[in-house]
Amino acid sequence: MALKHADPGQVIDLTPYGAALAQKQSIALFKSEDLEVMRLVLLAGSAMPSHDVAGEITIQCLEGSIEISADGATHVLYPGHLMYLAGRAPHALFALEDASVLVTVALKRS
Amino acid sequence: MALKHADPGQVIDLTPYGAALAQKQSIALFKSEDLEVMRLVLLAGSAMPSHDVAGEITIQCLEGSIEISADGATHVLYPGHLMYLAGRAPHALFALEDASVLVTVALKRS
Numbered sequence: 173m174a175l176k177h178a179d180p181g182q183v184i185d186l187t188p189y190g191a192a193l194a195q196k197q198s199i200a201l202f203k204s205e206d207l208e209v210m211r212l213v214l215l216a217g218s219a220m221p222s223h224d225v226a227g228e229i230t231i232q233c234l235e236g237s238i239e240i241s242a243d244g245a246t247h248v249l250y251p252g253h254l255m256y257l258a259g260r261a262p263h264a265l266f267a268l269e270d271a272s273v274l275v276t277v278a279l280k281r282s
Numbered sequence: 283m284a285l286k287h288a289d290p291g292q293v294i295d296l297t298p299y300g301a302a303l304a305q306k307q308s309i310a311l312f313k314s315e316d317l318e319v320m321r322l323v324l325l326a327g328s329a330m331p332s333h334d335v336a337g338e339i340t341i342q343c344l345e346g347s348i349e350i351s352a353d354g355a356t357h358v359l360y361p362g363h364l365m366y367l368a369g370r371a372p373h374a375l376f377a378l379e380d381a382s383v384l385v386t387v388a389l390k391r392s
Contacts, residue, residue, distance in 0.1 A: 180368050183363050184366075186364050187363075188362070207338045209340065242291050243290065252297035253295060254293075255293055278389075
């Protein structure tokens with residue numbers, strides 16, 4: 173994950189990496205009081221095993237395609253597709269093609 | 283705003299409306315425990331006057347272009363650009379072209 177985070181009001185470029193994707197890594201875009209936003213890079217055939225986070229999340233496919241398994245169902249997200257999941261919902265990702273994905277997490281305050 | 287909201291785990295299509303945009307309206311995609319997500323439609327020349335919400339937000343341009351004024355600065359968002367703003371940060375939107383915009387709001391619990 174990158175160390176330099178975006179500030180409020182800063183323009184963050186999420187246009188597709190395209191041919192450069194294979195050289196990219198997953199980055200944390202920012203983590204602030206209420207939200208954490210990251211851009212994950214998953215190369216074709218790679219998986220993120222089932223896991224969960226405390227808060228609700230949205231997962232948006234920016235390029236490529238990914239399979240999401242959650243709530244006993246599996247769906248494929250293509251560019252421009254978004255899904256949200258309840259907090260503590262286990263979910264697994266599998267990249268069908270080289271993909272980058274925007275993940276937004278609602279942070280829970282204790 | 284549409285009355286039928288998406289459920290967790292459902293695929294939500296955010297691909298550009300394109301030529302159909304002028305016939306579209308802003309819709310609430312879902313509002314759940316931690317997050318509220320909507321897709322706003324702003325036709326060229328239309329504005330959303332300065333306002334603020336309690337929680338942090340992200341604003342992502344899906345198509346067209348919009349000018350965002352916040353924190354004393356004005357930026358233009360083009361497709362694939364995202365910005366986040368702190369809770370209670372006043373912001374105004376102005377559509378430079380017909381645009382649709384994804385807005386994610388972190389809900390504050392009292």
